[in-house]
Amino acid sequence: MSPRSVGLVARREFLENARTKAFWIGALSVPVLLVVSAAAGGFFASIRSVDTYAVLDQSGWVHDATRRHIIAEDLTEALDVIARRSVSSPADASNEREALLAEVRTAIDSDEDREAFQTRAAELIFTLATESGRIPSPSLAVEKFADWWVSDVDAVADAFGDTSLADYRELVPSRLDAAHLNALIAEDRLDGYFVIPEDPVRSGEGARYVTENLTDQDMSRWYGRGLTEVVQAQRLREENIDAETAEWLNETISFEAAKPLGAGAETADDADFLAQWAPIGLVYLLWISIFTINQMLLTSTVDEKSGKLAEVLLSSVSPADLMAGKVAGIGGAGLAIIAVWIATFVAFALAGLGLMARAGGDFDIGPLLNPAFLIGFVVYFLLGYLLYAAIFCAIGSLCNTIQDAQSLMMPMILVLMIPFLLVFPVARDPNGTLAVVASWIPPLTPFVMLNRMADPPGVLTFAGTSVLLAASVWYSLRIGGRVFENGILRTGKPPSLKQLPSLLRG
Amino acid sequence: MGNAIATAASVQDLSRSFGDVQAVEELSLAVPQGTIFGIIGPNGAGKTTTIRILMGILAADAGTINVLGESDPRRIKSRLGYLPEEKGLYKKMQVGELVAWFGELKGMSRRDATDAARKLLAEFDLESRWRDKCDSLSKGMGQKVQIAATLVHDPELVVLDEPFSGLDPINVEMVRDAMLALKARGRTVILCTHIMEQAEQICDALALINRGRVVLDGTLAELTGSGDTLTVEYDGAGADFGGLPGVGRVNDAGNVAELSLSADADPQAILQELLQRVTVRRFDTTTTSLHEVFVRAVREKGDDPMVEGEGEAA
Numbered sequence: 001m002s003p004r005s006v007g008l009v010a011r012r013e014f015l016e017n018a019r020t021k022a023f024w025i026g027a028l029s030v031p032v033l034l035v036v037s038a039a040a041g042g043f044f045a046s047i048r049s050v051d052t053y054a055v056l057d058q059s060g061w062v063h064d065a066t067r068r069h070i071i072a073e074d075l076t077e078a079l080d081v082i083a084r085r086s087v088s089s090p091a092d093a094s095n096e097r098e099a100l101l102a103e104v105r106t107a108i109d110s111d112e113d114r115e116a117f118q119t120r121a122a123e124l125i126f127t128l129a130t131e132s133g134r135i136p137s138p139s140l141a142v143e144k145f146a147d148w149w150v151s152d153v154d155a156v157a158d159a160f161g162d163t164s165l166a167d168y169r170e171l172v173p174s175r176l177d178a179a180h181l182n183a184l185i186a187e188d189r190l191d192g193y194f195v196i197p198e199d200p201v202r203s204g205e206g207a208r209y210v211t212e213n214l215t216d217q218d219m220s221r222w223y224g225r226g227l228t229e230v231v232q233a234q235r236l237r238e239e240n241i242d243a244e245t246a247e248w249l250n251e252t253i254s255f256e257a258a259k260p261l262g263a264g265a266e267t268a269d270d271a272d273f274l275a276q277w278a279p280i281g282l283v284y285l286l287w288i289s290i291f292t293i294n295q296m297l298l299t300s301t302v303d304e305k306s307g308k309l310a311e312v313l314l315s316s317v318s319p320a321d322l323m324a325g326k327v328a329g330i331g332g333a334g335l336a337i338i339a340v341w342i343a344t345f346v347a348f349a350l351a352g353l354g355l356m357a358r359a360g361g362d363f364d365i366g367p368l369l370n371p372a373f374l375i376g377f378v379v380y381f382l383l384g385y386l387l388y389a390a391i392f393c394a395i396g397s398l399c400n401t402i403q404d405a406q407s408l409m410m411p412m413i414l415v416l417m418i419p420f421l422l423v424f425p426v427a428r429d430p431n432g433t434l435a436v437v438a439s440w441i442p443p444l445t446p447f448v449m450l451n452r453m454a455d456p457p458g459v460l461t462f463a464g465t466s467v468l469l470a471a472s473v474w475y476s477l478r479i480g481g482r483v484f485e486n487g488i489l490r491t492g493k494p495p496s497l498k499q500l501p502s503l504l505r506g
Numbered sequence: 507m508g509n510a511i512a513t514a515a516s517v518q519d520l521s522r523s524f525g526d527v528q529a530v531e532e533l534s535l536a537v538p539q540g541t542i543f544g545i546i547g548p549n550g551a552g553k554t555t556t557i558r559i560l561m562g563i564l565a566a567d568a569g570t571i572n573v574l575g576e577s578d579p580r581r582i583k584s585r586l587g588y589l590p591e592e593k594g595l596y597k598k599m600q601v602g603e604l605v606a607w608f609g610e611l612k613g614m615s616r617r618d619a620t621d622a623a624r625k626l627l628a629e630f631d632l633e634s635r636w637r638d639k640c641d642s643l644s645k646g647m648g649q650k651v652q653i654a655a656t657l658v659h660d661p662e663l664v665v666l667d668e669p670f671s672g673l674d675p676i677n678v679e680m681v682r683d684a685m686l687a688l689k690a691r692g693r694t695v696i697l698c699t700h701i702m703e704q705a706e707q708i709c710d711a712l713a714l715i716n717r718g719r720v721v722l723d724g725t726l727a728e729l730t731g732s733g734d735t736l737t738v739e740y741d742g743a744g745a746d747f748g749g750l751p752g753v754g755r756v757n758d759a760g761n762v763a764e765l766s767l768s769a770d771a772d773p774q775a776i777l778q779e780l781l782q783r784v785t786v787r788r789f790d791t792t793t794t795s796l797h798e799v800f801v802r803a804v805r806e807k808g809d810d811p812m813v814e815g816e817g818e819a820a
Contacts, residue, residue, distance in 0.1 A: 005611065008607070008610055008611055009611075012596075012599075012607060016596065016598055016599065019598060020598070307594040307595070307596075307597070308590070308592035308593055308594030309594040309595070309596065311558075311563065311588075311590040311592060312588065312589070312590050312593070312594070312608075312652070312655070312656075313611075314563045315561045315562075315563055315583065315586065315587075315588035315590070316583055316608065316611040316612055317583075317611060318580065489558075489563070489564075
């Protein structure tokens with residue numbers, strides 16, 4: 001084999017691919033998709049419509065209690081967000097809102113302070129909301145906060161996107177009767193209204209949600225959940241069951257995920273879950289990479305054969321050089337695409353982390369950048385690509401059209417589907433019988449071994465499966481090279497299975 | 507041909523089969539150095555298989571090969587140039603880039619290959635298409651680019667398989683001039699064709715192949731001889747040439763006929779007889795055409811020209 005000839009063929013293949021629209025579309029698809037997703041997410045969030053509701057409360061008290069419940073939940077969410085902010089002096093804040101939030105952050109520094117703040121804020125907000133009033137000259141942080149909450153609801157919803165204010169707003173109309181509310185719905189000023197029966201504690205019969213849009217039940221479910229909690233609490237009270245007892249009665253048992261550590265165990269955090277899932281993402285990436293790049297290789301080989309180029313090339317280079325150059329050049333082009341994808345993903349992840357950190361979030365991307373994963377990915381990509389490349393090249397050399405190639409490809413596609421289907425079974429039980437057996441089947445080895453890296457098997461398994469895979473790659477290149485050599489100048493229809501042995505003999 | 511003449515390439519008892527098809531069988535020929543040598547024969551005769559073996563693309567089942575002094579042509583690919591019958595270009599490559607790349611494949615440095623490509627494309631009136639993509643070329647232009655890619659590294663032995671197919675008369679002349687220029691520089695050219703008239707015009711020596719064997723070889727003069735054929739041009743579409751004295755085979759093309767003469771034939775007597783049958787416009791004693799030589803040789807051996815089959819690599 002001549003390294004110079006291989007290099008020249010590889011250079012041409014790489015450049016020819018790099019100059020195609022398909023290459024740039026492929027390379028930029030992921031970055032564009034990420035940018036579009038981010039932009040679309042922001043856009044849809046910005047244009048998200050807020051549903052309005054009214055309540056016809058025949059009980060006279062349940063809706064007020066539900067309002068308090070909703071305010072309390074929203075306040076918990078908002079104060080969680082504020083508590084995650086890094087403390088900064090209100091004097092350093094860039095605007096009035098930032099200054100207020102900084103002041104609140106200081107005011108809820110301890111658990112006791114936060115509880116007192118939340119109780120007082122809830123009371124103030126409830127009062128101001130039900131009376132549509134304002135605090136004339138708020139001086140305390142809690143007063144300013146409550147006043148801002150009821151006077152600038154859009155800003156509150158914008159600052160605390162997970163509160164109910166971001167999705168639902170109560171409309172308090174001048175007249176609270178069904179006819180008027182129906183008219184408001186007809187005029188598109190109201191999305192729906194709830195009818196609370198006279199005694200929902202005794203029976204929920206008669207509770208209704210009136211709306212034109214019967215397919216969207218989100219608001220009904222949200223308000224119903226709050227109301228149910230209020231009613232259930234009242235029922236418990238009437239049965240003389242205090243809140244603590246009720247909570248204890250309703251408490252469910254859930255197991256906390258943990259990892260073994262020495263004699264004990266360590267609670268699993270987000271990073272541990274990410275480490276568990278990262279190999280699955282890498283297996284999908286490996287599968288897409290191998291499949292996509294080998295398709296490029298197949299198309300290029302068929303093009304060369306059908307374009308009558310093979311013969312003139314073979315008068316200059318050997319079949320082995322030609323095939324090796326194609327595999328290297330197209331593999332390089334494919335790797336360039338994958339590298340752009342990975343770089344984009346890492347850049348987005350880091351940018352996302354930066355944004356989260358500024359918002360007070362805390363997340364560890366370390367597991368994704370685990371060197372073992374990256375080295376494993378590169379090694380298994382190279383071995384897996386070469387294993388399939390030889391076969392795809394051989395198939396391409398026998399076919400004059402992509403249609404011919406597709407029929408010969410069918411068995412290979414079926415083989416490639418197996419690791420795709422094994423991803424979740426192997427992830428659930430990385431050292432189970434299925435995973436262990438599949439690891440030793442060379443066409444599956446790259447995918448299954450990468451899949452098992454969340455709970456890696458022993459070094460001997462890695463070494464053994466890698467040696468077997470490398471041997472299979474060598475054998476595959478040898479057989480594929482033989483078929484390529486004898487097939488590339490062949491004319492007419494692709495050979496039948498019976499004719500394949502004669503192609504191997506030459 | 508005498509052994510005193512240096513040979514650029516030769517094969518002895520060459521055989522090659524594809525499955526049940528015997529493409530070449532005990533074929534021997536020698537290509538004199540510095541000549542244009544024709545390998546002539548119908549489709550499927552074994553020409554392409556023979557030259558693929560000479561170019562080191564295919565291996566022979568049996569026989570010996572010598573190309574520019576080497577028994578294995580794969581070792582000297584950089585000294586050989588090959589334009590196959592089935593021609594193709596990388597459609598998305600630029601013309602200049604493609605020709606230079608083939609020069610690099612033949613061992614030239616990138617700079618030398620680029621310079622040589624520029625010079626050769628200028629000779630073929632294609633300099634202005636240097637940056638054009640190959641898929642923008644007409645068929646004739648594409649073929650000239652392929653010939654340029656074959657010659658860019660100035661090979662010592664060039665094999666051109668049907669180089670004139672698809673070319674207009676002006677480009678045919680241009681390619682013919684290029685072949686003559688190669689010969690003038692001492693290079694050896696093997697021209698493979700099934701069109702006998704082309705070979706007759708340009709080749710110094712030829713081998714006629716049928717069914718994988720050489721049926722005749724020698725210089726053009728040795729093969730066509732002199733004065734044993736009458737060419738008759740006449741009015742009308744076909745005529746009765748039966749029973750003419752001293753005339754053997756007749757190759758009647760409609761208004762031109764070639765009449766093979768026996769040793770004791772009298773052209774005057776034949777002319778007198780012909781004048782009673784048709785209006786003769788031309789009556790000429792000529793050498794035998796290659797076509798006629800080929801047909802006679804095949805008939806003498808009791809063969810028919812074979813037709814290429816599907817599925818074989820030949």
